[in-house]
Amino acid sequence: MVTIENLSNVHLDVLKEIGNIGAGHAATALSQLMSERIEMTVPNVSILTLSKVSDFLGGPEKIVVGIYMKVFGDAPGKIIFLFNYDDAQTLVKIVNSKTLPGDVEIEDLDQSVLQEISNIMTGAYLNAISRLTGLNMLSSVPAYACDMAGAIINSALLDFGMVGDYAMLIDTQFKMTQEKMDGHFFLIPDPGSLQVILEAIGV
Amino acid sequence: MFVDAIQIGMAELKVTQAPEKLASLGLGSCIAVCAYDQAIKVGGLAHVMLPDSSIFRENFNPGKFGDTAVPFLVREMVKLGAIQSRIQVIIVGGAHMFAFKSEDSLLDIGVRNIQSVEEACVKIGIPIVARSVGGKFGRSVLFDLNTGKVYVRTINQGTMELSMG
Numbered sequence: 001m002v003t004i005e006n007l008s009n010v011h012l013d014v015l016k017e018i019g020n021i022g023a024g025h026a027a028t029a030l031s032q033l034m035s036e037r038i039e040m041t042v043p044n045v046s047i048l049t050l051s052k053v054s055d056f057l058g059g060p061e062k063i064v065v066g067i068y069m070k071v072f073g074d075a076p077g078k079i080i081f082l083f084n085y086d087d088a089q090t091l092v093k094i095v096n097s098k099t100l101p102g103d104v105e106i107e108d109l110d111q112s113v114l115q116e117i118s119n120i121m122t123g124a125y126l127n128a129i130s131r132l133t134g135l136n137m138l139s140s141v142p143a144y145a146c147d148m149a150g151a152i153i154n155s156a157l158l159d160f161g162m163v164g165d166y167a168m169l170i171d172t173q174f175k176m177t178q179e180k181m182d183g184h185f186f187l188i189p190d191p192g193s194l195q196v197i198l199e200a201i202g203v
Numbered sequence: 204m205f206v207d208a209i210q211i212g213m214a215e216l217k218v219t220q221a222p223e224k225l226a227s228l229g230l231g232s233c234i235a236v237c238a239y240d241q242a243i244k245v246g247g248l249a250h251v252m253l254p255d256s257s258i259f260r261e262n263f264n265p266g267k268f269g270d271t272a273v274p275f276l277v278r279e280m281v282k283l284g285a286i287q288s289r290i291q292v293i294i295v296g297g298a299h300m301f302a303f304k305s306e307d308s309l310l311d312i313g314v315r316n317i318q319s320v321e322e323a324c325v326k327i328g329i330p331i332v333a334r335s336v337g338g339k340f341g342r343s344v345l346f347d348l349n350t351g352k353v354y355v356r357t358i359n360q361g362t363m364e365l366s367m368g
Binding site: 161162 | 213214252302341356
């Protein structure tokens with residue numbers, strides 16, 4: 001049984017490549033939606049002890065916008081988008097072609113815009129992974145929160161607590177070339193899905 | 204002042220005495236259990252992540268689960284001279300960060316965490332004297348072992364002070 005504690009370098013490379021293919025499609029989808037060039041980093045597979053999870057991404061109290069989706073199907077898990085508050089505003093502004101002053105709250109309609117962007121990107125991401133692995137993967141409706149980064153990210157990692165003291169996130173950062181905007185896309189496979197994904201690839 | 208304190212990460216637990224300060228930043232559905240013996244200023248904080256340890260067969264960290272964190276905190280405090288009948292508890296956290304309309308509230312981990320800590324306190328007869336729990340927002344907690352005061356910071360409501368009884 002493959003667990004987070006005994007992943008080999010080959011396993012990590014496979015997970016990175018899965019993230020890469022998924023994120024590539026997601027970035028293309030976002031780019032088409034925004035008519036902007038989107039750059040993305042090579043995914044990082046982060047394995048963290050539960051007690052240190054909050055320390056990455058600029059600290060547990062940083063105010064971020066998070067969009068959370070559950071993944072159902074053969075390899076269940078979670079997907080989270082995280083944006084700095086300013087970057088979430090920039091994203092809404094570009095899609096809506098409107099000017100938001102920096103200190104205005106993101107309204108209900110803007111939240112829907114962010115949820116829909118996440119939905120479209122997640123669809124592209126999971127579709128690409130499904131085609132690659134032959135696994136059936138579907139996402140739930142997106143849920144929105146604007147709060148402390150720690151509170152948002154920890155809530156998605158509870159399942160790891162039931163099997164051990166480590167959490168794993170496949171993290172891809174994406175940036176816009178023209179505007180100053182960047183965000184994180186996390187795929188968080190449930191602990192039991194690791195083996196399923198790796199077996200589907202044949203490693 | 205929150206960041207200068209000893210940080211208690213998810214599933215961690217620490218027992219110590221004045222003048223130390225303990226903190227957990229960015230709690231979502233997790234719960235900070237702050238236990239205190241006012242007379243000798245000994246206290247502890249557990250950053251509880253899940254309600255129930257019974258699904259766990261192997262060795263695990265007692266701070267992670269509500270049902271094990273409370274008795275473990277009390278035991279460790281007694282080792283430092285605390286008297287069980289003097290110990291009081293303040294609980295903070297247990298929020299529901301992402302609400303899905305279709306979801307059954309019985310599955311809400313925040314609510315179950317609150318219940319499990321409450322039950323564990325009742326079981327060993329430790330009173331919960333103050334609380335800031337539930338809702339849909341994150342919280343940061345600072346526990347000052349000099350005064351027994353617990354400070355709760357949220358993004359929209361500023362900082363609130365809770366006192367041991």
